[in-house]
Amino acid sequence: MSTVHTDIVTPAGKVFSGDVHMVIVRATSGEMGILPHHMPIVAPLDIAMVRLKYDDGEKVDFAAVHGGFIQVSPDHITILSEAAEMKEQIDIERAQKARSEAQQALSTLHESSEGYEEAMLKLKRSELRLKTATVDE
Amino acid sequence: MPSMRDIKEKIASTKQMQKITKAMQMVSAAKLNRAQTTAQSFEPYAAKLREMVAGIAASANNQGGRHPMLESRPVKKTAYLVMTADRGLAGAYNGNVLKYASELIQKNHRSKEEYTLIVTGKVGVHYFEKRGYPVAFSQTGVPDELSFDDASDLAKRTVAMFIDKKIDELYLVYNHFVNAISQKLLSTRLLPLTDISGEDSGGEKAIYEYEPDEDEVLEKLLPLYAEGQIYGALADAKAAEHAARVTAMRNASDNASEIIDNLTLSFNRARQAAITQEISEIVGGAAALE
Numbered sequence: 001m002s003t004v005h006t007d008i009v010t011p012a013g014k015v016f017s018g019d020v021h022m023v024i025v026r027a028t029s030g031e032m033g034i035l036p037h038h039m040p041i042v043a044p045l046d047i048a049m050v051r052l053k054y055d056d057g058e059k060v061d062f063a064a065v066h067g068g069f070i071q072v073s074p075d076h077i078t079i080l081s082e083a084a085e086m087k088e089q090i091d092i093e094r095a096q097k098a099r100s101e102a103q104q105a106l107s108t109l110h111e112s113s114e115g116y117e118e119a120m121l122k123l124k125r126s127e128l129r130l131k132t133a134t135v136d137e
Numbered sequence: 138m139p140s141m142r143d144i145k146e147k148i149a150s151t152k153q154m155q156k157i158t159k160a161m162q163m164v165s166a167a168k169l170n171r172a173q174t175t176a177q178s179f180e181p182y183a184a185k186l187r188e189m190v191a192g193i194a195a196s197a198n199n200q201g202g203r204h205p206m207l208e209s210r211p212v213k214k215t216a217y218l219v220m221t222a223d224r225g226l227a228g229a230y231n232g233n234v235l236k237y238a239s240e241l242i243q244k245n246h247r248s249k250e251e252y253t254l255i256v257t258g259k260v261g262v263h264y265f266e267k268r269g270y271p272v273a274f275s276q277t278g279v280p281d282e283l284s285f286d287d288a289s290d291l292a293k294r295t296v297a298m299f300i301d302k303k304i305d306e307l308y309l310v311y312n313h314f315v316n317a318i319s320q321k322l323l324s325t326r327l328l329p330l331t332d333i334s335g336e337d338s339g340g341e342k343a344i345y346e347y348e349p350d351e352d353e354v355l356e357k358l359l360p361l362y363a364e365g366q367i368y369g370a371l372a373d374a375k376a377a378e379h380a381a382r383v384t385a386m387r388n389a390s391d392n393a394s395e396i397i398d399n400l401t402l403s404f405n406r407a408r409q410a411a412i413t414q415e416i417s418e419i420v421g422g423a424a425a426l427e
Contacts, residue, residue, distance in 0.1 A: 009185055011285040011368055013178030029349045042189060043348035044357045069358060071189055071345070080185055082285055082361070 003055050004036040005076040008063055008084050015084045016063060022053040023077055025070050034072055041072045047124045049132050050079065062087040064132040066125050083125075090133040099126035141411065144404040148397055155393035161226070162386035168281050169317065169379035175283055176314070176372045183369055190330070190362045192345060193355060204352070205300065206359040209329050215252045216273065216304040217242065217324075218295060218367070220311035220374040221261030223277055228385035230312060230320070230378055231260040237322050238310045242270075253304065255295055257371070273298065279371065281379075288371050292364035299328045300360070309370045312377035318384060320377040327366055330359065 003019040023034045026048035052061040068081025102123035109116045219238045221231045256275040276291045307328035312320040347354045
């Protein structure tokens, strides 16, 4: 099977860099699975889990990607995000704390009130982190 | 002439001070190291973003569809994002930026209606508030180990001001880190984004498909780019701050050693004078007995 070089880049540096066979992301327009020699494309991403499938067809890496973009060129794929973590890097305790904080904030806020969106975003992020950290391979 | 005890006390207190300035120098050197690493790891992200923005801006131009962040509009209000430190003891670091910013404003604007300021760092906030400059908002307590989360709030608010048309232009005014001993004052125009499309990466240019369409991608990409640039400038200013502090503290330590040397010399002189006087007193006393 062929592979394509993939990077996950954040302001804090490269989170992932390697050759994979398939990258599965959730763009704002829907789920996408990208194989080598995909047509060049740029798409914004949702706050969602990214799956990186390796050549052997068995090993899969997971990353929590908090929005951003995917850029597919003929010879490489770049995922660009303000924040992204590989499964092993996620601080579960911190994510749990963030989730309960966000839930608490949401319970006191109305949909139209200030800070609601922010709390919702925080909840989404922490839930994604927890989901990615506990995902089964 | 000061007594031996006075000099001794002075030497002791100067030594204490030197210990502190040396410690501060070392702390800042360590922080400088980390700040440089932060700035370096940001580089690939910034480069990639620039490439994407340039690519899409070029193709958006072709179709005539333009995003408000790319477009220059008549300037009614200019915003300056001035980056200072939270603390002093960094030599001329803060003074330079503040002086430069005030001069820039004086040169380009006649009334307070024409500009507004966004300030980071306590020193800058105090300076501008005391002099009655219009400050839109400010952020103090930017941590030494900068992470993107710390900057994103400030960056988002700034970019939102531009999108809401509260400001028509945004300049970043800060100390750029050149190397460990020199900083350069910079004032760069970040918004509107006009000079990004000129860059050619040299490699083969792929024609990208945009999902769902170009406008939507631009809508998300441009704020991300502007925020990234602000974060990059903050990280740059942080590195410059630590570098300035290292230099200032090294100078202070050097000065302290010089003072200690001089004081030790006069202490020895005073001691020698006392001994000489004692001897001459003894000799004088013995002579009187004979």
